[in-house]
Amino acid sequence: MVKLVDKIKDAATPWFSFEFFPPRTEEGVENLFDRQDRMASYGPMFCDITWGAGGTTAELTLDIAAKMQNMVCVETMMHLTCTNSTKEVLDEALAKVKQQGIQNILALRGDPPKGQDKFEAVEGGFSCALDLVKYIREKHGDYFGIAVAGYPEAHPDVITDDPEKMKEAYWNDIKYLKEKVDAGGDVIVTQLFYDVEVFLQFVKDCRATGIECPIIPGIMPIMTYGGFKRMTGFCKTRIPDELAAALEEIKDNDEAVKQFGIDNATKMCQRILDSGVVPGLHMYTLNMERSAVAILENLGMIKDKAPRTLPWRQPTSTHRKGEAVRPIHWSNRPKSYLKRTAEWDKYPQGRWGDARSPAYGTLSDYQFMRRHTSDDKRREKAKAAWGAAPQTLEDVIKVFVAYTTGKVEVMPWNELGGMHAESSAIAAQLQALNGAGYLTINSQPRVNAARSDDPHVGWGGPSGYVYQKAYVEFFCSPEAFKGLQARVSNHPSITYLAVSSKGDFHSNQASADANAVTWGVFPGKEVVQPTVVDKQSFLVWKDEAFQLWTSEWGSLYEEGSASAKLISGIADSWYLVSVVDNDFVEGDLFAVFDLPQTN
Numbered sequence: 001m002v003k004l005v006d007k008i009k010d011a012a013t014p015w016f017s018f019e020f021f022p023p024r025t026e027e028g029v030e031n032l033f034d035r036q037d038r039m040a041s042y043g044p045m046f047c048d049i050t051w052g053a054g055g056t057t058a059e060l061t062l063d064i065a066a067k068m069q070n071m072v073c074v075e076t077m078m079h080l081t082c083t084n085s086t087k088e089v090l091d092e093a094l095a096k097v098k099q100q101g102i103q104n105i106l107a108l109r110g111d112p113p114k115g116q117d118k119f120e121a122v123e124g125g126f127s128c129a130l131d132l133v134k135y136i137r138e139k140h141g142d143y144f145g146i147a148v149a150g151y152p153e154a155h156p157d158v159i160t161d162d163p164e165k166m167k168e169a170y171w172n173d174i175k176y177l178k179e180k181v182d183a184g185g186d187v188i189v190t191q192l193f194y195d196v197e198v199f200l201q202f203v204k205d206c207r208a209t210g211i212e213c214p215i216i217p218g219i220m221p222i223m224t225y226g227g228f229k230r231m232t233g234f235c236k237t238r239i240p241d242e243l244a245a246a247l248e249e250i251k252d253n254d255e256a257v258k259q260f261g262i263d264n265a266t267k268m269c270q271r272i273l274d275s276g277v278v279p280g281l282h283m284y285t286l287n288m289e290r291s292a293v294a295i296l297e298n299l300g301m302i303k304d305k306a307p308r309t310l311p312w313r314q315p316t317s318t319h320r321k322g323e324a325v326r327p328i329h330w331s332n333r334p335k336s337y338l339k340r341t342a343e344w345d346k347y348p349q350g351r352w353g354d355a356r357s358p359a360y361g362t363l364s365d366y367q368f369m370r371r372h373t374s375d376d377k378r379r380e381k382a383k384a385a386w387g388a389a390p391q392t393l394e395d396v397i398k399v400f401v402a403y404t405t406g407k408v409e410v411m412p413w414n415e416l417g418g419m420h421a422e423s424s425a426i427a428a429q430l431q432a433l434n435g436a437g438y439l440t441i442n443s444q445p446r447v448n449a450a451r452s453d454d455p456h457v458g459w460g461g462p463s464g465y466v467y468q469k470a471y472v473e474f475f476c477s478p479e480a481f482k483g484l485q486a487r488v489s490n491h492p493s494i495t496y497l498a499v500s501s502k503g504d505f506h507s508n509q510a511s512a513d514a515n516a517v518t519w520g521v522f523p524g525k526e527v528v529q530p531t532v533v534d535k536q537s538f539l540v541w542k543d544e545a546f547q548l549w550t551s552e553w554g555s556l557y558e559e560g561s562a563s564a565k566l567i568s569g570i571a572d573s574w575y576l577v578s579v580v581d582n583d584f585v586e587g588d589l590f591a592v593f594d595l596p597q598t599n
Contacts, residue, residue: 002316003145004046004077004104005186008214008279015045015280016296017216020287022049022057022064027375028287029060033067035289037416040074040313042293042302045280048077048106058085062093066100070320070342071335073313076102077147080136081110082126087135089125094140101317106147106189107132107180130180137184148185150177150215152193152202159236171205178211186213189282192220192231194264195240196271203277217272220284221291222261225251262291266298273299308459310530311518323347325530327537328471328517329545329578332414332442336544352514352532360540372410373555383556385410389563393437396570400434412552413441413545420444422456429590430472436595438474438577441545444517446470446584452520459530464522470581470589471517471533475545481506481575484592491592493583497538498575501546507535515580533580542576 008015018039023029036047049065051058061078069076078097080090097105109129126132133146151173153159158169177188188211193199203215222228225247232239243264250256269281281301283292296302312326312334325348330337340360341347372382385408386399402408404427409418423430425445434440445468447457452464459466476484481498488494488508495509509515518531549571557563581589 002075002103003186004075004147005145005214007045007075008187011045011279014273014278014301016301017045017280017282018047018292019218019282019284020047020049020064022060023287027377029064030374030378032064032287033072035287036068036072036074039285039289039293040072042296043307044074046075046077046104047072048079048104051079051081051083051108051110058089058093062096065097065102069100069102070315070317071338073315073334073338075104075316077104077106077145078102079106079108080132081108082128082132083110084125085110086123086125090132090135091139094136094144098140098143101319103143103318104145104147105136106149107136107185108149130176130183133180133183133185145187146185147187147189148177148180150188150190150202150206152190152199153236153238156234156236174202174205174209174211177206178209181211181213188213188215190216190218191235192218192237192284194232194243194268195238196268198238199272200275200277214279215277216280216282217269217278218282218284219265219269219295220286221265221295222247223258223286223288223291224254225257227286228257228261258291262294262298265291265295269295269299307453309461310528311459312530320347322349324349324528325352325532327352327534327541328444328531329442329473329533329538329541331420331531332416333544335415340540350526351529352534360537371415371552372412373552379556382410382552386553386556387563389557389561390566391562392566393570396566397434397437397439400439401431404430404434404440411441412548422447424456426470426590429595432595433472433474433590433593436593437480438472438476438593440472440474442471442473444468444471446581446587446589448585452522460520460528461522461525464520466520467518467584469515469517469584470587471579472589473576473578475570475574475576477574481577484577487592487594491581493581493587494579494589494592495533495582496577496579497533497535498577499539499542500573500575501542501571504575505539509533509535515582517580533578538578545576546571 020032020036023032040047047068049061049068051061065076065078068074080093107129126135129148133148136144136146154166154170154173158173160166160169181188190199199217206215220231228247247257247260250260272278272281283295285292293302310324312331315323315338326337343361373379387395390396399408403411404419406418422445423443426443430440430443447466447468449465449467450457452458452460452462452466454466457466457468485506488496495515496507497509498506514532514534516529516532519527519529521527549567554564554567557567579589579592581587
């Protein structure tokens with residue numbers, strides 16, 4: 001957790017950020033989190049979430065902001081408005097975001113409440129953003145980073161057709177903006193605009209009046225003709241004649257409009273970046289991914305996923321500051337792990353032994369235990385992937401094999417969608433393993449001194465080298481596990497943990513040992529050891545792993561049906577097994593399974 005103004009000071013290159021708004025439906029919220037997960041992987045400076053039109057989504061905004069900060073693990077800025085907000089409401093909101101480790105607020109007056117044409121302060125509330133900024137600073141000192149809104153064409157409430165009055169209104173608006181900055185605003189985010197010269201003049205005029213803080217242009221790509229007309233009409237936005245004419249010619253072609261919006265915004269952003277007056281771009285996404293990402297790709301600001309500082313996305317909350325080690329078992333379900341460890345007093349920062357005592361929380365939230373079956377649309381997708389009515393074990397095996405080939409993209413044990421890219425190095429072995437009845441849910445190849453910038457297995461800072469022990473986690477029948485146990489004795493570099501849903505535990509690994517399976521060596525640092533196999537964590541994970549058979553897969557089928565019985569039978573009688581080959585130089589993890597040769 002860092003104040004935005006401090007992050008901007010430390011940023012070496014132009015950066016970008018994304019804005020989202022609270023969806024109206026539960027399904028929309030679920031889809032938003034999926035989209036935020038994907039977009040966070042591009043490495044935005046921050047993401048923000050609006051308070052909602054007319055202050056109608058305050059509680060939802062607070063919930064989404066908390067999950068953005070602590071589950072999506074992206075630096076989060078929450079909008080806070082005066083609309084329908086008494087001091088008590090604002091105090092409660094600020095206390096909640098502070099508790100969730102959120103340190104950045106965008107302070108706004110807000111739109112008039114629903115059904116009203118003009119803004120009116122509620123009793124015990126504020127009438128303008130300036131008063132809100134002053135209040136936050138008075139109550140919380142320098143804790144929060146406070147962003148304020150800037151209007152390159154002046155606030156819509158004061159825009160007029162009279163040139164003289166408009167000039168006066170414009171300069172009064174800049175004077176008021178300076179008051180907001182002087183009161184404690186440390187970053188300015190602007191209203192949308194489509195005339196770059198208007199924005200550049202606005203920045204120049206702000207600097208001329210003594211405003212020195214960063215000014216971030218708000219970029220709203222044109223996505224639909226109707227949406228563009230509504231938004232620019234509401235905001236009274238100036239539209240260059242050339243843009244208006246070009247758009248008018250294609251207004252009935254939705255795809256052409258969207259592509260025009262991408263091309264136009266790309267040119268706008270390039271002109272702004274070339275001017276050298278801004279440190280970054282703030283993308284108004286309207287909860288859509290394609291346009292914002294395409295523009296940033298065109299600008300060369302994102303080429304692929306952002307470099308990983310660790311094999312897993314680091315939290316941005318102060319509560320987890322310095323967290324540097326996790327058990328590998330949740331690597332495909334990071335949100336579940338974050339949820340289950342949210343109440344820990346401290347987190348391991350060097351070795352897993354630094355925090356062995358805290359208890360894991362339970363998972364009652366359907367968002368975690370019914371990730372792929374929480375609504376009809378998701379259930380349809382899951383049933384298409386896992387089978388409309390599987391009758392035999394072979395039907396289940398085929399699903400797992402299809403997952404390793406990429407033909408199936410969703411599985412109960414994966415929040416992320418598809419296998420990790422690094423597993424492509426062992427895809428043939430995983431296909432053979434699943435085909436033989438070892439149903440894999442997690443894996444990594446052995447790695448011996450790969451460069452830290454390797455596109456598949458790299459992580460950490462520059463000029464480093466990373467290492468991995470080969471690892472695979474799977475479900476198998478009691479008979480298959482018995483055969484595996486017998487073969488392990490002939491492979492001294494192999495260690496394993498195995499447990500049934502009823503708690504029948506077996507291992508050849510010393511019970512007190514955490515086995516490091518990933519580590520990195522970087523200039524001027526101690527060895528970094530971010531993932532381990534740990535017995536106690538594995539035994540907690542097993543309950544979740546077995547339950548997902550029935551809460552996700554089995555729930556697709558009628559209770560008592562052959563398909564439901566097939567899935568519950570696997571969950572009731574099979575073993576969950578974690579296998580590590582500790583020879584990361586020359587080891588062959590898959591040799592212990594006695595599989596047919598794969599190329």
